[in-house]
Each structure stands twice: as structure tokens, then as C-alpha cells.
Amino acid sequence: MAADPDTQQGGAPVLLWLRRALRLRDNPALELALTLANADGSVGAGDRGRVAGCGGDVTAVGGGGLIPVYVMDEGTNRWTTGAASRRWLSHSLLALDLDLRRCGSRLLIRSGPANVEIPALVAETGARRVVADRRWEPAWVARDRTLADALGRIGAQMHTVITNLLFDPESVATRDGRPFTTFTPYWRACRQLPEPGAGSDAPDRLPEPSRWPRGQETISPPIAVPETWEPGERGAARRLAAFLEDALAGYDAVRDRPDLPGTSLLSPHLTFGEISPARVWAEVQARVATRPREPVPSPATARTSQTADSAQRFLMELGWREFAYHLLHHFSHTPEEPLHERFASFPWEDDPEGLAAWRQGLTGFPIVDAGMRQLAATGWMHNRARMVAASFLVKDLLLPWQEGAAWFWRNLVDADLANNTLGWQWTAGSGADAAPYFRVFNPVLQGERFDPGGDYVRRWVPELTDVPTPWLHRPWEAPAEVLAEAGLRLGIDYPRPIVDHAAARRAALAAFNSLKRSPG
DNA sequence: TGAAATGTTGGGGCG
């Protein structure tokens, strides 16, 4: 049962398998692994001690150092890390390796299927503990289960630790014990749980193993990401600090404006666990608390309550992320299939040309095209633009939301199965607390409301730069002389709209009505 | 975390 004693001088090392917790701070998986690794090797197998973050008793058998490992596992599953987010990942792993080296450790990189590499590492090192941050994607949940069994058969134990959620999904339920499927009562229930608190500081030193197992020598040089991004834990902390300083106070008012820098831009950092939502939560709360309300009305009070409202709104957005993870945990079929059965028979179109136009940002609707081009160019899209572009695919083109989800998955640096699934099912009207199907975004009105000066469209659809703002979101309605003056030949420099929105809306409503009448 | 269609109201122009 035990590994060969010759391979574990000074005790067996602990494997810290980092997956989506690429950070040293606030990392309960790291805390557990460190506790196990620091445990005196003389502690007998019968001595048990409680270890924080583990949720149960563990037996200390450590003393052999800590081996942080990342497994590059391309996998075969449809939801394997997308191309854009792999770019971010390589940068993040480089940053993590540097951080680990500052602690006298390093990041071991292995390539291959995790269910081969992890047992192989256990065999090579004599490790008897594998500590991993918990993942919620159905394919990972299933594989972790079989992996834990496989490790058990070779005398090792796997611990998965919740690192990236504010609340344990099992601790949030309706009165009759079922998962919430509407956000408002869900969030109310969450807010009655103990307030999430930021966790531990990053350790100064990590105990080295007596011998490092073989690993991939170098991480292949990553493709550059836009310079506004700084993947890694330090970049995440800087981003949060900048957001708190520059944009939190105005968040409530500005967050829906893709033309303004009003959002946190934390999404890729959260996706890879370079920062924990608990840390974000705690720092937002601290920011509000340091600016107490004044007893008498004054401009300062207005500013303060504006910050308080904005903070609540921002925390609620963290709540939507949380909701997405909890829903994925409870409804594992939703990345592929609608949550509500009756949507399975929705009469989607088959329109390869429409899909291609949408992907390329050539729909003829400026706000949609701006969003899609921002996505292609940067791997990120403003949330308002995501909603508008998604609504266009699903309700104007009547293309299946799964096609949109797959495209976003490939192209977003913050691709996150839980968030992606919730967002698309919300748009399609098939998911939890979804927009009613008849709620159809008008891309012209959305553009005029949320990009009123047209800066966003002009930035990403430069061929429209000289179109006067009153026509910018509806260039096909502009008089010929206005377009001539702007140097725009519709249908040549920029497409005419690929659908008539009013007609498309009626068709979408008809499709929805057909669904309501059909059984199931 | 919509938009369009429909209904209501009230002010002003006008005969």
C-alpha cells in the first residue's frame, strides 16, 4: 500500500495540483497542502488532526515537501480550455512559476491526460496526498471521482478543496431543499450565510521535496495578450485595486456602457483563480466601510451612497457568478442542453452564412459587430455587448445558443463554463431565471442607449467612423448624401443589415409561441 | 439585465 520507502526520504511529498486556483494568496488548497507537507513525519498514522479548509479529519503523513504541479491536458472534451484562454493560461503559469520560485519552490509542468499524469507523479514521488482545487465542470467532476478511486488503489488520497466560490453550493437551498432557480431568492439566501472573508496571506516559503520529479522544461513562449492585461496573481491584485480606485463608485451608473471603462475587468483573473472572489468581496466591503454615511445630507453623502449602491450592485454581479457555478453543480446537463425540457424542441434555423457573419462581426448592426470584433481582437467583450450580440444570434438569426456558446468558448480569455452556460441560457430564455423569450433586444436602440456617442462602435468598426452619430447605429437609414459625405458605401465598405429586425422579432415570437403550444 | 402596441391624459391650437 505505501510507496517504496527509498523514494521518500524525510517523508512523502504532497502534490498540490493547481487547476483553477493559480495563486498563492487566499488559497485553501495551498493551505491544506502546506499543512500536510509541514506535518512532522513522526506523527503516527493513527494520529488525526483537523485541517482547516478540508472539511474533515486528515491524517498527517507529510514532511516530504510540497510539489506544485500543473497538468497540461488538452483532453478531448468539447469544453477543454479554449484557444484564447490558453493564451492567457500560459502567461498565468509563467507568473505563478515566478511567484513559487520566490518561495523557494517552483511549478512543475506535466503534459498529458491528467488521469495518467497524476498517478504517474504519485508513483514517481511516493506522494500519498494529492490536494487539488475543486472544479465544477461535469467532465472534471466525473474524472476527479475516478481519479480519486485510482489514487486510492495505489495508496494515495485525493482532496479537492473549494477555492473559488463564496459559498458551498450544498449550503444554499430552498425551504424544501431544492436548488434555487431564480436569482433574487437565491441571492437573499446567500446573503444570510456568514459573510465571506478573505483568507490567508501568501506563504513566504514552501517546503521543497527532496527531489523534483521530471517535468516539462519550459513553458512554450506564449503569444502576447493586450498590454492592458497582466495575467497572474499580481496583475489580478493590481486590477482590483485600480477598479476600486477608479470605477467602483460609478459602477452602478457606468457598468452598462461599453464605451466607458466602467467594469472591473476581473473576469479572466477570476476564471483562472488568480484572485479569489472572497478577496474581491472583502476588499469591496472594506472600501465601502471606510467611507461611512454622513449624518447630514451633503454632496459627500451623495457620493458615499452612490458608492454603497455601486458596491451592492457589484457584489450582486459576483452573486451571478456564484449562481452560475451553483447551477452548473446542480444541473450538469446545462452546458449542452436547455435547463427546461420544453426548449429541446425549439425550431432553430440552420444558417451557416448568418452564423459566419455573426462570428466575423459583419451583421450590418454596428453594436453587434463592434462587440464581435472586440472579442476577436482582444479575447474579451463588454458584458452589455455580450448580451446584445447573444440576443442577435438567438433571436434575430434564430440560431441555437449552443453555437454562440461554442464560439465564445473558443474566443474568450475569460471562458468559464459556468458563466458561459448561464449567460447563453439566459439569453435564449431556456435557463434559470432567464429572460422571457419575448424579451428581444433591438440592436439599434441598445446601441443608442448604451453607446450614445458612438465611441465603442467607431473604435471597433472603423469603417463607420465618419458616419454622424444620429445615424451611427442605423446607417442604412441615413440619407444617401450623409453616407456619401462619410465615405461609406453600404454593401461594399460595410454590410447592409443581414436581417430586418422587426420581421426577425416577429419570427422569433412566432417560434416561441409554437413552443408554448407544443406539449412537454 | 426590453420593446412594441395600446391606452390615457393634458396642454395648446383652432374654429
Next chain:
DNA sequence: ACGCCCCAACATTTC
């Protein structure tokens, strides 16, 4: 002065 119409502005309903 008064009633009538028009319609913008707002509210409600419907999809």
C-alpha cells in the same frame, strides 16, 4: 369662452 382635435408624454398591457 368653449368644445374639439391633435399629439406628445407618460402609463399599461402584450408579446
